[in-house]
Amino acid sequence: MLLGMSRNPEEPVYNRIEEARTTLGLTRQELADKVGVHYQTIGYLEREEYSPSLVLALRIAKALNQEVSELFSQTPFKKGK
Amino acid sequence: MLLGMSRNPEEPVYNRIEEARTTLGLTRQELADKVGVHYQTIGYLEREEYSPSLVLALRIAKALNQEVSELFSQTPFKKGK
DNA sequence: ATGCTATGTAGCATTAATGCAACATTTGCA
DNA sequence: TGCAAATGTTGCATTAATGCTACATAGCAT
Structure with a gap:
């Protein structure tokens, strides 16, 4: 019912954060x-170990103009x- | 320690799907x-009961041009x- | 009415995204 | 050199996003 293995999704999303x-x-x-x-x-996120939620992506985009x-x-x- | 209450996040994201x-x-x-x-x-998603992951948002955007x-x-x- | 298709809703299981703490490593600078 | 700030990495807990099953409802044909 548990496993310490998070960090490492399936579908990659590239970014320029x-x-x-x-x-x-x-x-x-x-x-x-x-x-x-x-x-x-x-x-x-920068190392692309996983991709953000849409909400976070929107916030980051705004913060970075x-x-x-x-x-x-x-x-x-x-x-x- | 448990509650069958998913579906209903915190921070809303509006959409036009x-x-x-x-x-x-x-x-x-x-x-x-x-x-x-x-x-x-x-x-x-259409009822805005929760917001998608960024990956899904990207796929939906592409599918809807x-x-x-x-x-x-x-x-x-x-x-x- | 009957039936079919699209949609609303409820539960529950699983996985990814995030918080958080702790410690290693790297880099720049006094 | 050494210290301090920025970054890398690991582990574990919690929550949101998604899969999936099942059933209810609404509308629109025939």
Whole structure:
């Protein structure tokens, strides 16, 4: 009825969170504070260990002044946008 | 320690899935098949009983030929777009 | 009326997303 | 060098999202 094996979903979602975050000179902790999650959560997302809920994706997009479609994609991003 | 009370989250996300779906003349079952979920799941989303994962939101947007930001929002939609 | 199709609802099981704590590692800077 | 901040990683608990089954209801044909 239990197993300590979370972290590692099925369907990948690629993102540019780290790129957009560092562009704004923000630390993970600061971004986490802005969107109201733990700083580790930002880490998991940047490393693409799992994909966010839609609500979180919307909050992050707003915090980073980007469109959801500019930040997240089902297909890998090319270099330098 | 348990309660059969799922269905009913905290933070609402508004959407136009039903509007976009009927515009295309699709049934819930058909949309569900296109995005690979249960037809009830589409129902729960349209009634805004919970919000989708980002992956599902991306798939739905693609199936309905819309931008994620056109389909989902943290603030209610006005009438007729 | 009968029947069919689309939709609403309820339960319960499973899995992914997130919180949170603890500790390792890396990097920059005094 | 060493310290401190930022980040990586692990483990476990909790909750939301989804699957799935079953049944009720509503509308629209024939």
